[in-house]
Amino acid sequence: MNNNFLPVFSVDCPKRLEKFKIIQGSYGILAPFSCYDKLLHKIRLFDKPFLIDSGVFENKQQAWYYQIHCEFKNARWIRELHLANEKKLRKTIQDYLKRCDYFSPDYVFAPDIIGEPLISLYLARLSLEEYWKQPRSYQLIGVVQVGEILYNWTEKSVPSQDSFLPYYNSPKSFLSSLISEYRNMGYKYVALGGLLKPDKTRRTGLKFGLSIQEFDDLLTWSRPDFVLGGLALTRLDILKKHKVWADSTGWLWWNACYDEKFKDRNPLQEVINFASESSGMETRDHPVT
Numbered sequence: 001m002n003n004n005f006l007p008v009f010s011v012d013c014p015k016r017l018e019k020f021k022i023i024q025g026s027y028g029i030l031a032p033f034s035c036y037d038k039l040l041h042k043i044r045l046f047d048k049p050f051l052i053d054s055g056v057f058e059n060k061q062q063a064w065y066y067q068i069h070c071e072f073k074n075a076r077w078i079r080e081l082h083l084a085n086e087k088k089l090r091k092t093i094q095d096y097l098k099r100c101d102y103f104s105p106d107y108v109f110a111p112d113i114i115g116e117p118l119i120s121l122y123l124a125r126l127s128l129e130e131y132w133k134q135p136r137s138y139q140l141i142g143v144v145q146v147g148e149i150l151y152n153w154t155e156k157s158v159p160s161q162d163s164f165l166p167y168y169n170s171p172k173s174f175l176s177s178l179i180s181e182y183r184n185m186g187y188k189y190v191a192l193g194g195l196l197k198p199d200k201t202r203r204t205g206l207k208f209g210l211s212i213q214e215f216d217d218l219l220t221w222s223r224p225d226f227v228l229g230g231l232a233l234t235r236l237d238i239l240k241k242h243k244v245w246a247d248s249t250g251w252l253w254w255n256a257c258y259d260e261k262f263k264d265r266n267p268l269q270e271v272i273n274f275a276s277e278s279s280g281m282e283t284r285d286h287p288v289t
Contacts, residue, residue, distance in 0.1 A: 001107075001189055001225045005240040007271045008051060008231065008247035014039055020046065025272035030247045033096060040103045051141075051247075052100050053228075054111040064092050065113060065123070083119065086126070093123070093130050105138050107189070109228075112143040114194055120145045121181055128186055141226060142187035144179055146218070147194030151209055172221065179222055191226035192218070212238060219244065233267060236274050 008028035011017050012035055020029070028049035031040055043050055069082040084092075093111060100108045110127040112120035124142045131140045153171045182190050199207040208229060210218065215235060219227070219242040230239065230246035239246050 001245055003243045005236075005243055005275050006049065006245045007275050008049070008226075008245055009268070010247055011035075011039070011043060014042070017042060017046075019268065023269055023272060025269070025276050027272050027275070028245065028247075033099065037103075044103055044105070049107070050103075050105045051107045051109065052103065052105045053109045054096060063113075065089060065111075065119075089123065090126055090130060093127050097127075097130055097136070100138065101136060107139050107141050109141045109143055109191065110187075112145060112193060115145065115148040117145040117148055117178060117194075120193075121178065124182060124187070125185060139189055140187070141189045141191050142182040142185070143191050143193045143228065144175070144182060144224070145194040146175055146178075146192050146222070147196070147209060149174055149178075150195075150218075151197065175222065179224075189225040191228055192222065192224045192230075193228040195227070196229045208232065208235075216241070231271070233271070236271065240274070 006026060006028055008030050009016075009020075010030050010032075012032055017029075017039065020027075026048075028051060029043050029046060030051040030053055031043055032053050032055040034055050040052070065084055067082060067084040067088060069080050071078050071080075096111060097108070110124045110131075112123060120143060128140060128142075149171045153174075179190060195209055196206040197209040206229075208215075212234065215230070216238050219238065223242075224244055227239070227244055227246040229248075230244075231248040235246075
């Protein structure tokens with residue numbers, strides 16, 4: 001990632017990948033870990049920055065990071081879902097990285113959990129330890145779950161004292177420390193995640209939870225390398241300004257089938273052309289580990 005805005009498009013089926021055959025310019029392709037092997041091999045052949053994501057939108061009731069915990073309480077057995085023990089988590093991470101090795105991506109997102117910033121930090125540490133156990137051709141990207149903190153912070157009134165820092169007891173104070181932990185841990189690249197919120201009125205069931213101004217402010221002080229779910233026509237200027245990579249979580253925003261204003265346009269190509277205006281060079285770079 002070489003300090004240039006780059007649009008990254010999510011692909012999870014062959015029909016979507018076919019659309020890129022007529023697209024010109026610099027862009028990246030992101031695919032979830034759950035994709036078929038054949039599709040992941042085809043993506044690699046495009047010779048574009050290729051990213052693999054662990055797939056955090058799976059069914060949380062059967063998520064990989066849970067395990068059944070049984071305990072005898074109050075004269076009866078209690079069965080509950082708890083965070084899996086370290087051995088189980090490491091085994092899953094090992095399998096994840098091993099499969100990613102097979103497809104030679106350029107970047108891989110460390111496993112994370114939506115709405116769980118501290119558990120995601122714990123998983124990021126385990127992932128980095130497993131990642132360094134053998135030489136790999138790709139860079140591991142740490143995913144900082146910022147949405148839960150930004151959207152659910154409970155403001156508390158505190159006495160006005162000169163000794164308080166400017167952002168004392170605010171989301172920014174917590175997130176600054178959280179992001180720093182990823183950097184100190186050894187992550188070269190950091191992505192912001194968790195910025196999508198449930199919205200039943202939308203076909204995708206999700207919406208980006210920040211206004212343009214709020215998004216601009218977040219990128220100004222957090223300075224990430226990637227924004228998960230941040231790519232949209234309305235946010236291109238902000239992404240270009242801060243020179244970050246960003247992916248689209250859905251394809252409906254540029255599909256004429258769902259939006260008539262794109263009937264005679266190709267917004268996918270428009271986004272790529274917009275990105276090309278910010279750099280006269282090819283944005284693909286080869287990670288060195």
